Amino acid sequence: MTATTKPPSALGALTRNNTFLGFMFLLPAAVFLLCFLTYPLGLGVWLGFTDAKIGRDGVFIGLDNYIALANDSVFWMTVYNTVLYTFIASVLKFALGLWLALILNENLPFKSFFRAIILLPWVVPTVLSALAFWWIYDAQFSIISWSLIKLGLIDTPINFLGDPNNARASVIAANVWRGIPFVAISLLAGLQTIPQSLHEAASLDGATGWQRFRFITLPMLTPIIAVVMTFSVLFTFTDFQLIYVLTKGGPVNATHLMATLSFQRGIPGGQLGEGAAIAVAMIPFLLASILFSFFGLQRRKWQQGGQD
C-alpha cells in the first residue's frame, strides 16, 4: 500500500470526486432527454405563441392564439368531447379490465392461452383495428346492423358514425376494446402479488367472496390501480389514431378530440401556431392527471417502515 502511493494527478482527483463522476454518468441520459423530449416540447410551446404557418416562420404574438381559442366554439366542443371520451372510456376500461383480471386470476383451464388471447387488441396496430371497426361501423355493411336485422330486432341499419351521439358511443367502444388488455393484464399482475394466505385467513375470519374483494383485494390493489389508470387516462386523453381513421372528427365535429383538432388546424389547415396552441392547452389536463397519480402513488402508511 505505502509503496504505490503517488501524488494524485488532476484527472485522478476528478474521477474520485463523486459529484463530478455522478454528473458524467448522468450526461448521456440528460443529452438524450434534452434532444428528444425538451426540444420538441419547447418548440411546441413556442409555436403556440407565434402565428407560424406552414412555409413561413411566425412572429411572437403573445396570447393571441389562446384568446382566439377561448372564443372558438369548435375548440370548446373538442374539450368537452375529450373529457367525455376520456372519462367514459377510462371508467369502462377500469371496470371491465378489473373484472377480466379477476376472472383470469382464478384457476381456469387453458389459463395461459386466455391470457395471451386477451393481449391481442393491444398488440394489433391501432390503425389496423381502427380499419376493422370502420367496417364494423359501416353505414351499409355493418356486421352488427346485419346481425340485428337478421335477428329481427331492427329494420334499418344503424347509422353508427353518422349521428353525433352514435358516433361518440362508437369511438368510445372501439377505444375501450383496445384499452382493456393493458388494464386487465396490469391488474392481473397486481392481483398475483396478493398472497393466497391472506384470502385464506380472511375466509377463516368469516369473509364472504364479496367481503374478501372489498377488504383485501381492493385495498391491496390500490397502488397498482393508481398507476394503471393514470397511464390509461393519459393514453385515452391523447388518443388520435382511432378518431383519425374512424371519423376524422365528424360528424360535425362531434367526435373531434383536442389531439385531432390540433393536427387538423396545424397540418392540413396550415395554421401551425394555432395547432400548437391547442396541443399546449392539453398540458394542464395531463398535468392534473399526473398529479392525481402522484398523490395516488404515494406510499400509503401501511407500506412504510419496518423491514421484511
Added chain:
Amino acid sequence: MASVEFANVRKSFGTHPVIKGVDIEIADGEFVILVGPSGCGKSTLLRMLAGLENISAGEIRIGGQVVNGLAPKERDIAMVFQNYALYPHMTVADNMAFSLTLKGAAKAEIDKRVKPAAEILGLTHLLDRFPRQLSGGQRQRVAMGRAIVRDPQVFLFDEPLSNLDAKLRVAMRAEIKELHQRLKTTTVYVTHDQIEAMTMADKIVVMHDGIVEQIGAPLELYDQPANLFVASFIGSPAMNMIKGRLDPNDALKFVTEKGVVLPVAKAPESARGRALIYGLRPEHMTIADGGIPANVVVIEPTGSETQMIMRIGGDDITGVFHQRINARPGETVGLSIHAEATYLFDAESGKRLV
C-alpha cells in the same frame, strides 16, 4: 371448544395420494401436535381441517358434527399461518378485530374483545401500528391475537414458529403453551420440529408419508416408539441404530454385523433368527472400565453434558454423558450399555419387538 375427529381421511392431488387413511381423535381442550418430516402430509391435514383443502374421502368431525361440506367460515376455527398472513393495510387493532368487523359488531363490543386479547399478548402499545412496523415475534403475537379474539372452537397452528430465530422460538413456545393452559381451547399444531412437539403437546401424532405412524403422549413416544421411524424421529440426538442378529446360542446377546456383542435384557421368540436393528438412546450408556471397547471419534463438551461419537466395531454411535470426560479422539474407552433400556426392531418391517 370442541373435540375433533379424523375418520379414515384421505386426500389425493390428481392421482397422487398424499393422505392415505388417517384416524385421529382429539379430545375437547387437548393440545395435539402433528409432527413429521416435510412432505408427510401434516400441513395438508391441517388445511383440510380448516376447510382450505377439500377431503377426498373419509370424515372430519368438529364437536361431533361432520364438516366435510362446510366452508371455512362455517367451521368456527381460527388459524395461525406460518407467514402470519396479517392484513398489511390494517393496523394491529383492525387485524385482530377483522372477524368481528365482518359480522358488523358494534365498536364497544369489538373493544371489549380486542383489548383483553391484546393485554394477554402484550400488544396493547402496538395496537395502532401496521404489520410492517412490527418485529417477527410481534407479528406472531398479532396472528395469535386475531385467533384469540375469535374465541373459536379450535385453534390451528401451521408451523407458526419456523420464521423466528432460535431464541425467540423457545420463548414463544412457552408463551403458546401458557396461552393454551389459560384458554383451554382445543388446539391442533403442525410442526416439523420434534423438540417443539415434545415440549408443548399433550398428545403427539407422528406422521410419515401420508399415514399416522404413532399417536401418544410425548414421553410415551420417546419410551415406547412403535417402529424405527418414530424411534429415529423423536429424540435429539437421535437413537443409535445398529444392524445385526441375536446370538443363536444366547438370546441375550446381540451380535452386530461386525461381530461386536451388545447386551439385551429380554429377547422374545419372535426376535430370534431374523435380521434386527438394535436401538440405543444416547443417554443409556456410561463410561466404565472393562466395558465394550469404543474408539472416540469426536468429543463435544457443552458444559452440562458431554456428547461423544464413538466407533464400536465399524458402527458409529453417539453417546450423551452427564459428566465431564477427559478422552481424546483416537483413544479407546470402555462403554457400559444399560441393557434394560435397549430396543430391538425388526429390520424388515421396522416394528419394535422389544
